[in-house]
Amino acid sequence: MDTTVATTGKEGKLWGGGNEPLKASYGKMMMWFFIVSDALTFSGFLAAYGFSRFKFIDSWPIADEVFTHVPFFHGSYPMIYVAFMTFILIMSSVTMVLAVDAGHHMNKNKVTWYMFLTVIGGIIFIGSQAWEWNTFIKGEYGAVQTKGGNILQFGQYETVDGKETFKRVAIADFAKATNPDRVLHERKNGLWYVTEAPLPEFTIEEVLTGLKANPEVLVRTQMLTEEGHKTVLSREESLQQIAENGKLVVHGANLKVNEYGAPIFADFFFFITGFHGFHVFTGILLNIIVFFNVLLGTYERRGSYEMVEKVGLYWHFVDLVWVFVFTFFYLV
């Protein structure tokens, strides 16, 4: 018990750890050590993301066009869902800090309830993130990847409220699959133990035929214009791009291809939000353990709820990281 609370039996002694210039218990100090090193890990990832973004600064995907979905609602609502997720995480941070405060007053009942609410908040957050990943992986419109690895998307000009706007069009809306006979090569047949990537729904030829048959459909490249919009090609350029450079039809995103733009955007999205999600998951587990310890009266008998505070530090740190992930993936 002594190891978890501040007393070490060395109080007042200059040597052997008796001198405590920082006035923090061992456990809390170690949690801060961990948090500082973990913060450096996350900033390493985010700075690497910044590197790739600066590298492709003139063609980076626009977050508002990528994350537009809200569960149970159709239509385009950029930012709304992720703002909700941010709010949930801040809320669960608040219940956590309230649990710490109740712990200082040795109020077991309140600590129990606040820990419970914190766990619920964490579960809602991680569920939302799973949904967000699922939507991102499934994709929406589909795109064509060129030989150079660039992404070409499709759309057409429509007049909405007297203003001409570029509306995205899904490949499935104008291209027709004509050659369904092509079978996916699996490792169990043909050349053994050799596999291929899942077949795209359409071939480039089918997309080209569809594009020729629909004169209003245009190609949009990833290059950003002066105003920060994606460049829309003319009809001739559109046909030429697909015919000359088109290589693969992609739908959705994974670690290799990404219909929203640079593949590295998807890689970083999966890696950084995944690593953060893993932290949330670990935090939920720790919170559950502490919750049951509170319920069993472990800390009541120990005479100190410091463990709630230490786990709380970790939980707030997860929230802190999310604040930065939110900014650099969804806002900036």
Add this chain to the structure above:
Amino acid sequence: MAQEHNLAIFRGLLKFKSNTQKIWGVLIFLSIVTAIEVVLGIYKPEVLMTQVLGMKGLNWIFIILTIVKAYYIAWDFMHLRDETTALRRVIVWTGVFLICYLIFILLQEGGYVEAVFRNGFVKNTF
């Protein structure tokens, strides 16, 4: 074992009566900041899209607001406000110094690679 809490935020401008009240106060503040970020992110006012120090003005606003939020999470939720000054400095300065260095090195390099593409040494537009 009720502990001493520093109950003033905004440099003493706002003083709370209890720690619980302070927590709710900070929540309200963080929610307001997040709401501002979201509204700016959706509407993207034209005025803020001009370049300031190599980046869009709006992006600077987002980054500053993020650091403000991080400050209040660390100071009030993680109780850094109540720790000794030395512990606070050990945590914050270490991180800030190393992170600034890392960001500088990587963004500098990213900008250089971008220039290689832009100046046509390596072609990636096909």
